[in-house]
Amino acid sequence: xxxxxxxxxxxxxxxxxxxxxxxxxxxxxxxxxxxxxxxxxxxxxxxxxxxxxxxxxxxxxxxxxxxxxxxxxxxxxxxxxxxxxxxxxxxxxxxxxxxxxxxxxxxxxxxxxxxxxxxxxxxxxxxxxxxxxxxxxxxxxxxxxxxxxxxxxxxxxxxxxxxxxxxxxxxxxxxxxxxx
Amino acid sequence: xxxxxxxxxxxxxxxxxxxxxxxxxxxxxxxxxxxxxxxxxxxxxxxxxxxxxxxxxxxxxxxxxxxxxxxxxxxxxxxxxxxxxxxxxxxxxxxxxxxxxxxxxxxxxxxxxxxxxxxxxxxxxxxxxxxxxxxxxxxxxxxxxxxxxxxxxxxxxxxxxxxxxxxxxxxxxxxxxxxxxxxxxxxxxxxxxxxxxxxxxxxxxxxxxxxxxxxxxxxxxxxxxxxxxxxxxxxxxxxxxxxxxxxxxxxxxxxxxxxxxxxxxxxxxxxxxxxxxxxxxxxxxxxxxxxxxxxxxxxxxxxxxxxxxxxxxxxxxxxxxxxxxxxxxxxx
Numbered sequence: 001x002x003x004x005x006x007x008x009x010x011x012x013x014x015x016x017x018x019x020x021x022x023x024x025x026x027x028x029x030x031x032x033x034x035x036x037x038x039x040x041x042x043x044x045x046x047x048x049x050x051x052x053x054x055x056x057x058x059x060x061x062x063x064x065x066x067x068x069x070x071x072x073x074x075x076x077x078x079x080x081x082x083x084x085x086x087x088x089x090x091x092x093x094x095x096x097x098x099x100x101x102x103x104x105x106x107x108x109x110x111x112x113x114x115x116x117x118x119x120x121x122x123x124x125x126x127x128x129x130x131x132x133x134x135x136x137x138x139x140x141x142x143x144x145x146x147x148x149x150x151x152x153x154x155x156x157x158x159x160x161x162x163x164x165x166x167x168x169x170x171x172x173x174x175x176x177x178x179x180x
Numbered sequence: 181x182x183x184x185x186x187x188x189x190x191x192x193x194x195x196x197x198x199x200x201x202x203x204x205x206x207x208x209x210x211x212x213x214x215x216x217x218x219x220x221x222x223x224x225x226x227x228x229x230x231x232x233x234x235x236x237x238x239x240x241x242x243x244x245x246x247x248x249x250x251x252x253x254x255x256x257x258x259x260x261x262x263x264x265x266x267x268x269x270x271x272x273x274x275x276x277x278x279x280x281x282x283x284x285x286x287x288x289x290x291x292x293x294x295x296x297x298x299x300x301x302x303x304x305x306x307x308x309x310x311x312x313x314x315x316x317x318x319x320x321x322x323x324x325x326x327x328x329x330x331x332x333x334x335x336x337x338x339x340x341x342x343x344x345x346x347x348x349x350x351x352x353x354x355x356x357x358x359x360x361x362x363x364x365x366x367x368x369x370x371x372x373x374x375x376x377x378x379x380x381x382x383x384x385x386x387x388x389x390x391x392x393x394x395x396x397x398x399x400x401x402x403x404x405x406x407x408x409x410x411x412x413x414x415x416x417x418x419x420x421x422x423x424x425x426x427x428x429x430x431x432x433x434x435x436x437x438x439x440x441x442x443x444x445x446x447x448x449x450x451x452x453x454x455x456x457x458x459x460x461x462x463x464x465x466x467x468x469x470x471x472x473x474x475x476x477x478x479x480x481x482x483x484x485x486x487x488x489x490x491x492x493x494x495x496x497x498x499x500x501x502x503x504x505x506x507x508x509x510x511x512x
Contacts, residue, residue, distance in 0.1 A: 015352045016212060016367055020203055027202045032194045045200045049209070052202060056210045120190045139184065140191040171183045 008065035011056070019059075023052050026069070029141065030076045036136035037080035037129050038087075039121060047083045051076040073141070073151045077133045081152075084129035123173035131166035134159055212367035212405070297326035297348040299355070300341040300387050304444060307343050307399030307413050309375020319353050319366045320390065327390035328355060330370060338396040339388040340372070343413035345444055357401070357411045358444065364404045373400040373412075409468065414441040416466040418474065421502065423462040423512050429493055429504035436490045437501070439474060439483040446472065448483075448492075448501055457500030461511035482506050 002010070002018070004025070010018035030051055035044035054075050062071055124132055130152055137148035149159030318337070319328035326348035328340045345358035354365040364370050374397045377383070383395055400412035437448040440455060446466055447455040463477035472485040482503075483489045493505030504511055 010351070013352065014212065014365060016207070016210070016365075017352075019210075020207070023203050023206055028195070028199045031200050031202070032191070032197070035194055035197070036191070041197070041200075045202065048200065049202050049205045052206045053209045056206070117190055117193060120186060135187065136191070139187045140194065167183060170187075174183060174186065 004068050005065045008059070008062065008068045012059050012062065012065070019056055022068075026072060027052075030072065032140055033073065033076050033133075033136050034080045036124070036140060037077065037132045038084055039125060039132075043083055043087070044080070047080045048076060050083075051079045054079065070147065070150065073137070074153065077137070077151050078153070081129040081133060084132075119174055120170075123170050126173055127166055127169065130154070131162055131169075134163045135166060135170075138163060212365060297321060297324060297350050299326045299328060299346060299348045300339075300389070301346050302341055302344050302397060302399075302413070304344045304413065305442075307374065307397070309373070309397060309399055311373070311375045311396075312402070313338060313370075313372045313374065313396045313398075315369070317355070317364050317366055317368050317370045319348070319355075321350055321353060322389050325389050326350070326353065326355075327388075328366075329390065329392055330372060330396065336394065337392055338394045339383075339390060339392040341387055341395055341397045343398060343400070345413055345415070355401075358413060358415045359417055361411075363401050363409060363411060368404050369406070370404050371402040372396065372398045373402050374398040410470060411468050412441075413444065415445050416468060416472065418446060418464055418466050419457070419459045420462055420464055421459050426461075426495065426502055426504040429510040430495060432493065433490060434492045434494055434496065434501065434503075436488040437483075437492055438488045439472065439485045441472065441485065446474070446485075448503075451488075456496070459500065459502045461504060464511075476506070476509075476511065480506075 002021070004022065007018045007022050007025075011022060027048060031044055031048045034047040034051070035041065038044045038047060051072065055072055058075075062068065124135070127135070133152050134148050137143045137151050138145065141148075143151070145160050145163065146156050148163070149156045152159065154162070313330050313332055315330045315332040317328060318331055319326055321327075328342075328348070329337050330340060331337050342355065343358070347356045347360070348354060349356055349362065352365050355363050357363045377395050377397060383393065385391075387395060401409050403409050435450050437450055437456070440447055440449045442449070442455045446458070448458045449455045460474065461476070464482070465475055467473045467475055471487070473481045474483040476482050483492070489506075491507045492503050493510065494501050494503040
C-alpha cells in the first residue's frame with residue numbers, strides 16, 4: 001500500500017483511484033475538523049466534501065507532497081470557516097437547537113457525559129469559527145500552535161493569543177453552565 | 181474536570197462518530213484531469229476544427245489504402261498485442277526541441293505512465309467507418325490486457341478496438357497513441373471516429389476481453405474532454421537531420437510528392453512509384469489534425485496529408501528523400 005506521498009504524486013498525475021485512497025484515508029479527520037467548527041453533521045460533511053473537491057483541483061500546484069496533510073487541513077478549515085460565516089449571515093441554523101437534539105449522537109449513554117458534551121457544544125457555539133478551528137486543531141489533531149496557526153492562516157502570535165482568549169472564554173462559559 | 185480534559189473528551193466523541201463516506205459525492209464532483217500532453221499539439225486551427233464526423237472521415241480518406249491482413253469488406257479483423265510502433269526507420273534523429281507548439285520532431289520517446297498493457301487493435305491501415313461514438317471512456321485491466329469501452333449517451337456500452345499501434349498504460353489506466361502519448365484516461369469524455377463490425381461478424385475474446393458483446397472499431401480519437409485530438413493510426417514523429425547535414429540545397433523542385441501515412445509513419449508518395457522515407461530539416465515537426473501537417477520551425481505548413489506538394493526541394497537517394505527547401509526558402 002502506498003503512503004500518502006506516493007498517492008499524492010499519483011493523484012497529481014491525474015490518478016483518480018489514488019485520490020480515492022487519499023479521501024478514504026483522511027475523511028475521518030477532515031470531517032471531525034469540519035464538525036468541530038460547524039457543529040452540524042450535514043454541514044460538516046458538505047464542507048469536508050468541498051475540501052476534497054478543492055484539493056483535487058489544486059493538487060497539481062502542491063509542490064511538496066509531504067505537506068499534503070497540512071495543506072488539506074488548511075483547505076478544510078478555510079471551507080468550514082467560510083460555511084460558518086455564511087450560516088451566521090443566513091441565521092438559518094441554530095447550533096444550540098442542534099446540540100440540544102444531540103448532534104454528536106450515538107456516542108455515550110452516560111447522562112453526565114451527555115451533559116458535559118452539550119455544555120461544550122453550547123460553549124463552542126459562542127466562539128468565533130476561527131477560534132473553534134484553533135481548538136480543534138490543538139485538541140483534536142494535537143497540533144503545535146505554530147501548525148494550527150498555519151492551518152488557520154494566522155500568525156503564530158495571533159493564534160497563541162486567540163487560543164488563550166478562546167480557552168478562557170470557554171472556561172467561563174462552562175463554569176456558568178455548571179452554575180445553571 | 182479541567183476545560184482541556186473536557187475538550188479532549190469531547191473531541192474523542194467527535195472522532196467516534198460514524199465515519200462519513202465522502203467519496204461517492206466527491207467523485208461525482210471532480211473532473212478527470214488531463215495529463216500533461218507530450219510534444220504533440222492538440223490545438224487544431226479553427227478552420228479545420230469542424231464537425232467530428234468530418235474529422236474522422238477526412239483523416240481516414242487521407243491515409244494509405246487499407247492493405248493490412250485480415251481486412252475484408254472494409255471491416256478489418258482486429259488483432260491483439262500490438263504495441264506502439266517504432267516509426268522512424270532511418271535518418272539521424274535530432275534531439276532538438278519541438279519546432280512549434282504541437283509539432284512533433286524525431287526525439288526520444290515521451291515519458292508515459294507506468295505499466296504497459298496490450299489492447300485490442302486493428303491491423304495496419306485498417307481503420308474505417310464514418311460513425312462517431314461519444315461518451316465516457318471506461319476500462320479495466322485483465323491480466324496484462326486493457327479492456328476499454330465507451331459508455332455512449334443513451335445507455336449502450338461498447339468494447340473498443342483501437343487503431344494499429346495503440347497501447348495502454350496500467351497506472352493510470354489510459355489509452356496511449358502510436359507515439360506512446362497519453363490520449364485519454366478512464367473517466368474522460370471521448371469522441372471516437374470509426375464504425376461497427378460487419379453485421380453477423382463473430383466477436384472473439386481477444387477483441388472483447390470484457391465480454392461486452394458489442395464492438396466499436398476506432399479509426400481516430402477525435403477529441404478528449406472537448407479538446408480536438410485527431411490521433412489515429414501512425415506515428416507523427418519525423419526523421420529530422422541536424423542543421424547543416426545537407427551542404428547545398430538543389431534549386432530545382434522535386435517531383436510532386438504527397439504526404440501520406442503509410443506503414444505506421446509519415447512518408448512522401450510520388451505520383452508514380454513507391455512511398456519514400458523522408459528526412460526533414462532540423463526542428464521540423466508534424467501536427468495532428470483533420471489532416472496531418474508537417475510544419476517548419478516557425479509553424480509554416482510545408483506539407484499536408486493527402487495533398488500533393490509541388491514546391492519541395494531536396495535530394496532523392498536510395499534511402500529516401502532529404503527535404504531541404506520549400507519554394508524559395510531553404511533550411512540549413
